[in-house]
Amino acid sequence: MTTPKTFQEMISRLHEFWSKQGCVIVQPLDLEVGAGTFHPATFLRAIGPEPWSAAFVQPCRRPTDGRYGANPNRAQHYYQYQVILKPSPNDIQEIYLNSLRALGIDPLEHDIRFVEDNWESPTLGAWGLGWEVWQNGMEITQFTYFQQVGGLECKPVTGEITYGLERIAMYLQGVESMYDVLWTEHEGRRVTYGDVFHQNEVEMSKYNFEHADIEHLKHLFSNYEKQCHELIALSLPLPAYEMALKASHTFNLLDARRAISVTERQRFILQVRKLTQAVAQSYFDAREKLGFPLLQGK
Amino acid sequence: MSKKINAGESALDFLVEIGTEEAPAKMLPNLASSFCDGIKNGLMQAELAHDSVIWYATPRRLVVIVRALITQQPARHIVRLGPSKQAAYNQQGEPTPAALGFARSCGVDLKDLGFKETEQGERLYFEQDQAGAATHTLLASIVNEALKKLPIPKPMRWGATDTQFIRPVQWVVMLFGQNVVQDPVMGMVPTQHSYGHRFHHPGSIAIKEPSTYQAQLLDAKVMVDFNQRKNIIREKILECASKLGNPVIVESLLDEVTGLVEWPVALLGNFDSKFLVVPQEALISAMQVHQKSFAIQDKNEKLLPYFITISNIESNNKQTVIVGNERVIRARLSDAEFFYTEDIKHALDHFVEQLKSVVFQAKLGSVFEKTTRNKQLAQKIAQLIQANPVHTERAAFLAKADLMTNMVGEFPELQGIAGYYYALLAKEPQHVALAIREHYLPRFAGDVLPETLEGCALSLADKIDTLVGIFGVNQAPTGDKDPFGLRRAALGILRITIEKKLSLDLRQLLEMAIAHYHVKLPNEKVLDDTLNFIVDRLRAWYSTQGVSADIFAAVHARFPTNPLDFDGRIKAVQHFKTLPEAKSLAAANKRVSNILKNQTNNQEKVNPMLFESDAEKNLANLVQTKQAEITTLYQAGNYHQALTELASLQTPVDQFFDTVLVMADDASLRDNRLLLLSQLRNMFLQIADISLLSEQG
Numbered sequence: 004m005t006t007p008k009t010f011q012e013m014i015s016r017l018h019e020f021w022s023k024q025g026c027v028i029v030q031p032l033d034l035e036v037g038a039g040t041f042h043p044a045t046f047l048r049a050i051g052p053e054p055w056s057a058a059f060v061q062p063c064r065r066p067t068d069g070r071y072g073a074n075p076n077r078a079q080h081y082y083q084y085q086v087i088l089k090p091s092p093n094d095i096q097e098i099y100l101n102s103l104r105a106l107g108i109d110p111l112e113h114d115i116r117f118v119e120d121n122w123e124s125p126t127l128g129a130w131g132l133g134w135e136v137w138q139n140g141m142e143i144t145q146f147t148y149f150q151q152v153g154g155l156e157c158k159p160v161t162g163e164i165t166y167g168l169e170r171i172a173m174y175l176q177g178v179e180s181m182y183d184v185l186w187t188e189h190e191g192r193r194v195t196y197g198d199v200f201h202q203n204e205v206e207m208s209k210y211n212f213e214h215a216d217i218e219h220l221k222h223l224f225s226n227y228e229k230q231c232h233e234l235i236a237l238s239l240p241l242p243a244y245e246m247a248l249k250a251s252h253t254f255n256l257l258d259a260r261r262a263i264s265v266t267e268r269q270r271f272i273l274q275v276r277k278l279t280q281a282v283a284q285s286y287f288d289a290r291e292k293l294g295f296p297l298l299q300g301k
Numbered sequence: 302m303s304k305k306i307n308a309g310e311s312a313l314d315f316l317v318e319i320g321t322e323e324a325p326a327k328m329l330p331n332l333a334s335s336f337c338d339g340i341k342n343g344l345m346q347a348e349l350a351h352d353s354v355i356w357y358a359t360p361r362r363l364v365v366i367v368r369a370l371i372t373q374q375p376a377r378h379i380v381r382l383g384p385s386k387q388a389a390y391n392q393q394g395e396p397t398p399a400a401l402g403f404a405r406s407c408g409v410d411l412k413d414l415g416f417k418e419t420e421q422g423e424r425l426y427f428e429q430d431q432a433g434a435a436t437h438t439l440l441a442s443i444v445n446e447a448l449k450k451l452p453i454p455k456p457m458r459w460g461a462t463d464t465q466f467i468r469p470v471q472w473v474v475m476l477f478g479q480n481v482v483q484d485p486v487m488g489m490v491p492t493q494h495s496y497g498h499r500f501h502h503p504g505s506i507a508i509k510e511p512s513t514y515q516a517q518l519l520d521a522k523v524m525v526d527f528n529q530r531k532n533i534i535r536e537k538i539l540e541c542a543s544k545l546g547n548p549v550i551v552e553s554l555l556d557e558v559t560g561l562v563e564w565p566v567a568l569l570g571n572f573d574s575k576f577l578v579v580p581q582e583a584l585i586s587a588m589q590v591h592q593k594s595f596a597i598q599d600k601n602e603k604l605l606p607y608f609i610t611i612s613n614i615e616s617n618n619k620q621t622v623i624v625g626n627e628r629v630i631r632a633r634l635s636d637a638e639f640f641y642t643e644d645i646k647h648a649l650d651h652f653v654e655q656l657k658s659v660v661f662q663a664k665l666g667s668v669f670e671k672t673t674r675n676k677q678l679a680q681k682i683a684q685l686i687q688a689n690p691v692h693t694e695r696a697a698f699l700a701k702a703d704l705m706t707n708m709v710g711e712f713p714e715l716q717g718i719a720g721y722y723y724a725l726l727a728k729e730p731q732h733v734a735l736a737i738r739e740h741y742l743p744r745f746a747g748d749v750l751p752e753t754l755e756g757c758a759l760s761l762a763d764k765i766d767t768l769v770g771i772f773g774v775n776q777a778p779t780g781d782k783d784p785f786g787l788r789r790a791a792l793g794i795l796r797i798t799i800e801k802k803l804s805l806d807l808r809q810l811l812e813m814a815i816a817h818y819h820v821k822l823p824n825e826k827v828l829d830d831t832l833n834f835i836v837d838r839l840r841a842w843y844s845t846q847g848v849s850a851d852i853f854a855a856v857h858a859r860f861p862t863n864p865l866d867f868d869g870r871i872k873a874v875q876h877f878k879t880l881p882e883a884k885s886l887a888a889a890n891k892r893v894s895n896i897l898k899n900q901t902n903n904q905e906k907v908n909p910m911l912f913e914s915d916a917e918k919n920l921a922n923l924v925q926t927k928q929a930e931i932t933t934l935y936q937a938g939n940y941h942q943a944l945t946e947l948a949s950l951q952t953p954v955d956q957f958f959d960t961v962l963v964m965a966d967d968a969s970l971r972d973n974r975l976l977l978l979s980q981l982r983n984m985f986l987q988i989a990d991i992s993l994l995s996e997q998g
Contacts, residue, residue: 076632093460093469109617111500111501111614111617112616112617113614113625114612114614114616114622114625115500115614116561116562119323119326121455132455134323138625139625139626139628140592140594141629148469150458157458159460174625174628264658
């Protein structure tokens, strides 16, 4: 395979590849989240016995990673490409390596390595074992076998593959800054990642670090938290989950504003964890009530 | 121990290979050797004789090969004891579940079992000559048992199976001679098909027999032998660096890298020398920790702008791999450079204030408060050991500041080292900077100690403050949980005082440290608990140095609280024990100690008029003349000479016991003798309780 020349071509290649593997290509979640794992297509679908394969791009927001657009490798907004395979197939590594080949990365030329890296998300009450995948010493993918999600044992186990899109694109295109990544090119008109996102990085960094209204955010946090519990009591896990995600992002903003002390931090994390665990259980119960529809192989 | 194979018995090699997805590199050797031990143990239990047993390990396989394993288990005479008669039948004479269960486990009916008289009364009894099984029928269960016992800290599940292992199992090869053992292992049916290098040889390889395994895998670009692969990597690194300088090879990193590759290829890369302004420890850490690469230094141990990385592929375009790694290294070094330039915008003092927000321990306040206590204690210790108290205090104030720097945030192992560089940049005196660097020493068993006295004072203060605080809030280490590293801290205190010959009294230091805590420590016994803990570490330390337990006990009986003084006594007793007189004097001391145990004596001075025999007069004279001499030697701390002098009393003491009856009927005679003996014993006791020496060793 040839190397995709643009950012968007790279994404289409991955879509095409994973589509052929039987994945549901879902669209990004329209809420602020810190990682693709928060997408309901990952977090919630990993719960319970139903099989599920999906792939999607997820924009991720990590306010503390903002660098005002000045750092070539780090930003408060970036993209993950996430693949979810449940149950994890026996040849999952081989399939993944084929996806690299589809991106023009030949493992006989590049040094591809699976290096131990275990994953844990305290706010999601989730952990898993796996690797970071190295290409010539650079981490390009996070590869995880979920063992627990929302405090529930994963049975069967979900395999999660998360590509760092900007990084891989920088590498494939041989540029030193993510803002120089070619997003698309048409009839000589070039649009770069910087054209699309640089201003956003500058302004959002200012907002995240300097202007986000702390009092308001604290108020929002408790509101989201309260409503999440109420919704769980009403057996509405999906809206409850949205509240938990909003609470989580609010916490991240407060963190970026340095409005949370070390001891408070732990308390916030535990609160969010409580929400996601309650949501997980509620979601499981709701699916069970529906008779785990996806179990019926149609 | 493996049993010998007798002539006429046939034997074959046995191979088991567990093929997995990439296992955690750092655990590989331990897992494989445990696997090997487990199999050896299983073979021993089953009484299967064999020759050597070896293990191999790569990221994708754990392998054990047993050479010349007997093909037929020998006949065995089985003897088993079951429940007692009372437990086997109830009052109605009906068999109990315990009895029935025992019979079932022996594979017979209960009525076929008899009773046997034992020390615990009559018990159900089973005896049978059992024909041996064919070895190949026993192998899978031996392997499965061994796998179950592997020290896997976090076993995982995958797919829809319930099997648990370190990483998903992909294949199992199990060969006995040329035959496949097909009984399931980890829920999989073994075959003879192994797999080579993931990319160079993705197809399967039919293993002919265990003895050809290593060579067949080598053809498929897998070096299966962990230690051999490690040595090859070391040689490749040395060769790669040879024209430039000396590679920095940390053993643990070399082990990890060995665990990451099946087919090591060393590649040399370089980076922009502009990064060399950053402290080289930071650059080396960046290369080692994140990139698992090896740095190269010149003959003056100055870092060169090169690195060596070990790849797992003979790339069809080596340059791709090199350039890729250079890119990552460049980004890593840029980070280190960024942290450095950010950090040095401020003087170290600036960071001290921020320590107020860092919790040392929930009940013990912030690291800033610890810094304040360290300052007070370090300064007092500095005065006691003739270190510069001003420099020590300054170093104590700055010692923890680097915890707040970007550099240490990124590379925690640079704590102290970053502080050292930043202190020098801030024009702090050399010894202040050195003390900051040295106060974490020793970081592990066998690590170097602080070289400056200021570093010693601060290191001691920091460790003592931590010990007292954590014991003060009842958080003593338990089992393998020692989150504050108290064992290491205690050993550090001991090594510094003893090896640096610093005469310091632990009790006094601990009292000072306790007084510096502004909060009242909840543990009332904090002083004794901490002291006992440190002395326990001392016992463990001496034990690793081959000082026998009785020598330690003899000194410990006197409970000296100055480690250097303790050590002097240990050495003196060690020497004393080698003297020909020692055995008999130890026995005499024991005898005296027993005699004196239940005696009270009001007499104050020995009365020479009350002696009857020459032996006792002679001993009394000697005790009289030696006493002053011994006391002088004792006060000078010359325990070695003191005990050597005391050794000369052996003959007179023996003569005394041969001829004198201590417990005479006449009370005044008896008391006089008892007093003489107690004076004799006290001379020894000043140094150690010789009566505790054992005759062995």
